[in-house]
Structure formats: structure tokens, C-alpha cells
Amino acid sequence: MSFVLGYYVALIAGSTFAAYTGRRTVFLMLFSLTLASFIVGIIGGEGALRFIATAAGLLALAAAVSYCFREFLVAVTKPSLSKELKTAPLTAAFGMFVIFTYAIAGIFAPWIAPYGESEVITQAFAPRDENLLLGADQLGRDIFSRIIFGARNSVGLALLATTLAFLIGAFAGLMAAVKGGWFDNLMGRTADVIMSVPSLIFALLMLSIFGTALWVIVIIVAVIYSPRVFRLTRAVAGNIVVMDYIEAAKLRGEGDWHLIRKEILPNSTAPLIAEFGLEFCFVFLLIAGLSFLGLGIQPPTADWGSMVRENATLISFGDITPLIPAGAIALLTVAVNFVVDWMLFRSSGLKEV
Amino acid sequence: MGDLLGLVLKRLGLGLVTLLVVSILIFFAVELLPGDTAQQILGQGATEETVRALREQLGLDRPMVVRYLDWLSGAIFFDFGVSAISGDPVTASIGPRFANTLFLACYAAVIAVPIAIFLGVLVALFRNTVFDRVANVLTLTSISSPEFFLGYILILYLAVKTSLFPAISSLSEGMTFGELLHRTFLPALTLVLVVTAHMMRMTRAAIINLLSSPYIEMARLKGMPPFKVIVRHALPNAWAPIINVVALNLAYLITGVVLVEVVFVYPGVGQLLVDAVSKRDFPVVQACCLIFAATFILLNLAADVGTILTNPRLRHPK
Numbered sequence: 232m233s234f235v236l237g238y239y240v241a242l243i244a245g246s247t248f249a250a251y252t253g254r255r256t257v258f259l260m261l262f263s264l265t266l267a268s269f270i271v272g273i274i275g276g277e278g279a280l281r282f283i284a285t286a287a288g289l290l291a292l293a294a295a296v297s298y299c300f301r302e303f304l305v306a307v308t309k310p311s312l313s314k315e316l317k318t319a320p321l322t323a324a325f326g327m328f329v330i331f332t333y334a335i336a337g338i339f340a341p342w343i344a345p346y347g348e349s350e351v352i353t354q355a356f357a358p359r360d361e362n363l364l365l366g367a368d369q370l371g372r373d374i375f376s377r378i379i380f381g382a383r384n385s386v387g388l389a390l391l392a393t394t395l396a397f398l399i400g401a402f403a404g405l406m407a408a409v410k411g412g413w414f415d416n417l418m419g420r421t422a423d424v425i426m427s428v429p430s431l432i433f434a435l436l437m438l439s440i441f442g443t444a445l446w447v448i449v450i451i452v453a454v455i456y457s458p459r460v461f462r463l464t465r466a467v468a469g470n471i472v473v474m475d476y477i478e479a480a481k482l483r484g485e486g487d488w489h490l491i492r493k494e495i496l497p498n499s500t501a502p503l504i505a506e507f508g509l510e511f512c513f514v515f516l517l518i519a520g521l522s523f524l525g526l527g528i529q530p531p532t533a534d535w536g537s538m539v540r541e542n543a544t545l546i547s548f549g550d551i552t553p554l555i556p557a558g559a560i561a562l563l564t565v566a567v568n569f570v571v572d573w574m575l576f577r578s579s580g581l582k583e584v
Numbered sequence: 585m586g587d588l589l590g591l592v593l594k595r596l597g598l599g600l601v602t603l604l605v606v607s608i609l610i611f612f613a614v615e616l617l618p619g620d621t622a623q624q625i626l627g628q629g630a631t632e633e634t635v636r637a638l639r640e641q642l643g644l645d646r647p648m649v650v651r652y653l654d655w656l657s658g659a660i661f662f663d664f665g666v667s668a669i670s671g672d673p674v675t676a677s678i679g680p681r682f683a684n685t686l687f688l689a690c691y692a693a694v695i696a697v698p699i700a701i702f703l704g705v706l707v708a709l710f711r712n713t714v715f716d717r718v719a720n721v722l723t724l725t726s727i728s729s730p731e732f733f734l735g736y737i738l739i740l741y742l743a744v745k746t747s748l749f750p751a752i753s754s755l756s757e758g759m760t761f762g763e764l765l766h767r768t769f770l771p772a773l774t775l776v777l778v779v780t781a782h783m784m785r786m787t788r789a790a791i792i793n794l795l796s797s798p799y800i801e802m803a804r805l806k807g808m809p810p811f812k813v814i815v816r817h818a819l820p821n822a823w824a825p826i827i828n829v830v831a832l833n834l835a836y837l838i839t840g841v842v843l844v845e846v847v848f849v850y851p852g853v854g855q856l857l858v859d860a861v862s863k864r865d866f867p868v869v870q871a872c873c874l875i876f877a878a879t880f881i882l883l884n885l886a887a888d889v890g891t892i893l894t895n896p897r898l899r900h901p902k
Binding site: 256259260322423424427428429430431432433435436437438439440512516519520523524525526536539543546547548549551553554557558560561564565567568569572 | 602605606609610613614616714720721724725727728729730731732733736737739740744745751835838839842843846857858860861862864866869872873876877880881884
């Protein structure tokens with residue numbers, strides 16, 4: 232009872248304060264939440280209100296952490312960069328914070344994880360206790376340790392595939408823009424064909440033929456996603472190639488390679504970096520999907536997609552453990568998307584009205 | 585009108601060529617492998633003679649190009665040869681499953697399309713408000729989550745904790761239509777969540793793009809009420825992008841359906857494909873891939889043709 236009372240007192244006090252200081256949006260949000268809580272409270276009882284309070288608390292915590300992280304980044308970076316960072320929305324700061332956390336987890340995995348990646352320490356599906364933060368999986372391995380190692384394996388593999396896709400796509404795109412003619416046409420048609428098959432289906436076909444070795448996955452995924460990069464690079468570079476300074480460089484007698492490296496690339500980095508982020512999300516989700524289907528990263532390597540599959544039976548007992556690796560995948564993708572959203576917004580120069 | 589017809593025909597022709605190239609890709613990729621279907625059916629212990637006999641029986645001793653043409657002409661009439669594992673005709677196992685997959689995709693589309701377009705237009709009208717920001721974060725989250733994440737969350741809360749819907753969508757003969765809808769609700773809902781988010785974002789972008797064009801500004805400046813601006817000026821021009829968005833997302837459903845079918849153990853083509861891939865049953869893999877690719881290409885084609893047909897400038901040439 233006291234919780235319900237405190238809940239409404241806090242909400243009404245908050246909205247009064249917001250109204251008094253003239254913050255219209257904050258007031259509207261808080262007060263509409265209050266009104267909605269009346270209805271939710273009547274239907275769902277105290278539990279529903281507790282749920283809302285927890286969610287709001289988590290949201291506030293995330294916002295506070297993002298705010299601090301942004302201020303921290305502004306403080307430690309060079310003036311030119313910190314000026315940009317100051318304009319970043321909280322969602323982008325949150326994204327950067329999450330990416331930072333994942334990077335730490337991935338790089339220092341052996342030191343953070345209490346047990347080894349495929350070390351069998353107890354019986355299958357052991358419940359959680361002080362030593363096993365998230366319990367054990369179907370073979371008695373520590374799930375927490377495997378999630379930490381998964382940060383290294385899943386993300387590492389996706390990064391590798393994205394980088395390769397980027398190298399192939401960007402190189403082909405730049406060459407096509409510089410060379411033009413039949414090479415351009417050939418590359419364009421090839422990209423069309425690859426993009427006309429759904430990526431997951433294409434990946435399944437290729438994996439069924441070439442097997443599921445790690446390097447095979449990397450190459451196949453890179454080939455599937457390189458046309459996207461190719462098209463973007465081709466479009467961006469196509470606009471640059473017709474500039475006068477390129478003409479001047481050509482007249483100076485510079486070769487194709489010089490044109491690409493010194494004239495075109497420096498002028499097309501902004502959209503390419505944003506594309507790298509987007510591409511990473513696609514690749515990461517595709518590899519996670521493949522692993523979930525049992526055709527990606529093979530056991531005993533710890534990987535989030537296959538961990539979901541291996542522990543999926545726990546769901547039917549109402550245990551949320553299998554959702555944690557899946558949530559880890561979703562969180563990273565969301566984080567990268569938040570950052571990319573901000574970058575695209577910045578490079579588009581506030582085009583939206 | 586002849587101009588328009590020419591454009592559509594050209595696009596159709598291009599789609600057909602793409603489909604042909606993809607079929608070549610699917611067929612010859614498998615041909616690169618050592619060994620063939622006859623050897624796979626008989627296994628390692630088969631003698632040279634039996635393999636040769638089966639090869640002749642299946643027509644595998646003919647040149648590659650002849651076999652490709654044979655396979656292609658069969659595929660046009662939905663005859664994909666026999667499975668390398670069971671030896672049964674592939675079409676018999678794909679047929680009913682394809683109907684199931686189509687049903688699931690349509691179920692999801694019927695719910696998702698109206699909601700997504702309505703919300704997308706709404707978000708575009710209230711752009712840069714709190715409502716828009718919240719919608720942006722929510723749709724981004726939904727897009728970024730793998731389908732199996734959403735699927736398992738739904739199973740946990742709607743099937744295990746509350747048992748409103750069954751967690752496994754097994755289909756049986758003689759089910760009523762209502763029962764069918766109830767059983768397949770969770771997989772459909774998973775698809776709806778993902779596709780709605782995609783479609784909302786694309787609709788929003790298309791409408792905002794439209795609202796910033798000069799003639800909308802003009803209509804506003806002459807004092808037209810906002811509702812009328814939308815219905816009279818924006819909507820007729822918005823059909824092309826909206827049709828495009830819908831068709832592209834239906835194409836997206838095709839890929840999403842594979843993962844969702846596996847999560848909910850739904851008897852569709854996606855599940856069959858995954859099984860065939862892990863068993864290396866190539867005739868089935870080829871058939872499933874061709875079906876998925878053809879649907880995907882067809883929907884993309886529909887998107888393009890729809891855009892051409894709804895473009896007023898092409899419909900009424902000067």
C-alpha cells in the first residue's frame with residue numbers, strides 16, 4: 232500500500248515541479264503517465280505499478296549513464312571532436328557506452344569470465360547461485376562465462392566479416408567509379424544478382440555446399456553483404472569523380488590508385504563510416520541467425536546465437552536464461568543503430584524539416 | 585499509354601532474366617561439389633555398378649547443361665526431382681508446406697500493413713515530437729532484435745506464463761479456421777512486430793520527403809486545413825512510395841519466416857530448408873532456395889511495377 236502511495240506522490244510531485252518550472256513536454260509525459268497509471272493500477276494492481284516504476288528507473292539509470300559517458304567523452308577528447316560530441320543525443324551516447332562495454336568484455340574476456348569457455352564445471356542446467364551467476368547450460372558449463380566469451384567470438388566474427396565485405400565492396404565500387412565502362416556495368420549487374428536473393432537463403436545455400444568452417448562463414452557473409460557497400464561507394468564516388476580536382480589530377484598523370492587513395496577516399500569517409508555501422512548490424516544479425524539455426528559458429532565455441540538454441544528448452548519452464556544471449560545481440564545492434572542514426576543525421580545536415 | 589506498357593514490360597523482362605541467372609547460380613553451385621545425388625543416396629558402400637545404374641535411372645550421366653535445362657523446365661511446373669535422402673519427390677513435401685508458409689506470411693501481412701501505414705503517417709505528421717522520438721527508439725529496437733529474441737519473449741510471456749496461446753504451432757487436419765488463427769498467432773505476431781517497425785520507418789521517411797516538397801508548402805500557405813492538405817495533395821503522390829514500402833517488406837517477410845518457423849516449429853518451407861541444409865539434401869535445398877528467391881524477386885518486381893503504375897507523370901504523358 233505504501234508503495235502505491237509513494238508511487239503516485241512521486242509522479243504528482245514530479246509533474247507539479249515540471250509544470251511550475253515551465254517544462255511542457257516533461258509535464259505532459261509525467262502527468263499522462265500518472266493518468267495511465269490509474270487505469271493500469273486498477274487492472275493490474277500493485278504488480279503492474281511496480282513494473283512501470285522499475286522500467287522508469289532503468290530508463291532513468293540508462294539516461295544518467297549516457298549523460299555521464301557523453302560528458303566524459305567531451306572532457307577527454309580533442310576540442311574539434313568534443314564539439315561534435317556535445318551535440319550527440321542521449322541515445323547516441325547510450326549506444327557508444329554499450330559498444331564500449333562490449334569491447335571491454337570482448338577484449339578482456341579471459342580475465343573477466345570466472346570459468347573457461349567450454350569448461351564443464353557442474354551438472355546440466357544447474358540453478359544459479361553465488362558461483363554460477365546465471366546457472367549452467369545443457370552440458371554444465373557456466374552460462375555467464377560463455378556470454379562473456381561470446382562477446383569476443385560473435386562480435387569478433389561479425390566484425391571480421393563486415394571488414395571483409397567493406398574491403399570488397401568499397402574497392403569494387405571505387406574501381407567501378409574510376410574505370411567506368413564495361414567494368415562498371417559488370418560489377419553493377421553482379422551486385423544486382425547477389426541482392427536479388429534473400430541474404431539468409433543465399434547464406435544457407437552456400438553453407439550447405441561449402442560446410443560451416445569459420446573462414447567459409449566469413450567469406451560467404453562478406454560476399455553477400457558487399458553489394459550494399461558497392462552501391463553506396465559507387466554512388467558517392469560517382470559524384471566525386473566528375474569534380475574538377477579529379478580532372479586536374481588525371482591531367483597531372485596520376486594513376487587510378489592515387490586517385491582513389493588521395494582524392495576520392497578522403498572526400499567520402501563520412502557516409503562510408505555510417506554504412507560500416509549499418510552493415511555491421513546486418514552481418515551480426517545474419518550470423519546470429521545462422522548460429523541459431525545451428526549452421527554458423529560450431530560448438531564448443533561460445534556464441535550467442537547457438538547459446539539461445541541450446542538452452543531454448545528452459546523457456547518452457549519460464550526461465551529467462553536463453554533470452555540473455557539473445558538480448559545481448561539485440562542490445563548491441565540497437566546501440567550501433569543509435570550511433571549510426573546520429574551520424575547519418577549529422578552528415579545529412581539536418582535535412583528533415 | 586504505350587510508353588508505360590513498355591516500361592512495365594522492360595521491368596518484367598529484367599526480373600525474368602534475374603530469376604534465370606539466380607536459377608543458374610543455384611543449380612551450378614551445387615554441381616561444384618564432388619560426388620552427386622546418386623552417390624549420396626546409395627552412400628559410401630555402394631559399388632561402382634549400382635551407382636552408375638542409379639545415375640542412369642536419374643539421368644545424372646547426361647551433360648550438365650542438359651540436366652540444368654531439364655531441372656529448370658521441371659521447376660517451372662513445380663517438379664523438382666527426388667530428395668537425396670528419402671528418394672521421395674521433392675514437390676510432395678514442399679507443396680503443403682509452401683501453403684503453410686504462405687498462410688503465415690499473409691496472416692502477418694494482413695495485420696501489419698494497415699497498422700504500419702497508419703502509424704507511419706501519424707509519426708510523420710507528429711515528427712520531432714516526443715511521440716516521434718519514442719516511436720523511433722521503439723521501432724529501432726524492434727528492427728535490431730533478432731527474430732528469435734522477439735519470438736522467445738512472446739513464448740515466455742504469452743505461452744508459458746499466461747498460456748494464452750500455444751508455444752508450438754503444430755497444425756493438424758480438420759482444424760477450424762479460428763483454431764488455426766489461434767495456433768499460429770504467436771509466429772504471426774513475431775513477424776508483425778518486425779515488419780511493422782520496418783514499414784513504419786519507411787512510410788515515415790516517404791511521407792516526410794513528400795511533405796517537404798514545394799506544392800505542399802504552397803497548399804499550406806494558401807490556408808488549406810492540414811487534413812485536407814494530406815488527403816488532397818499528399819496522399820495521391822504518396823501511393824507510389826507506400827506501395828513500394830509494402831512490397832519490399834513483404835519480400836522481407838520471406839527471410840524472416842525461416843527463423844520464426846524454426847522457433848515455433850511451424851511446418852513451413854523455412855523449416856524444411858533448414859533441415860535439408862543440415863542433412864545436405866541438395867535437391868530439396870535447391871528447390872526451397874529457388875522458391876524463396878523467386879518470391880523475393882517477384883515481390884521486388886511488384887514494388888517496381890507498382891511504382892511505375894502509380895506515377896502520375898508516367899500515367900498521363902504530355
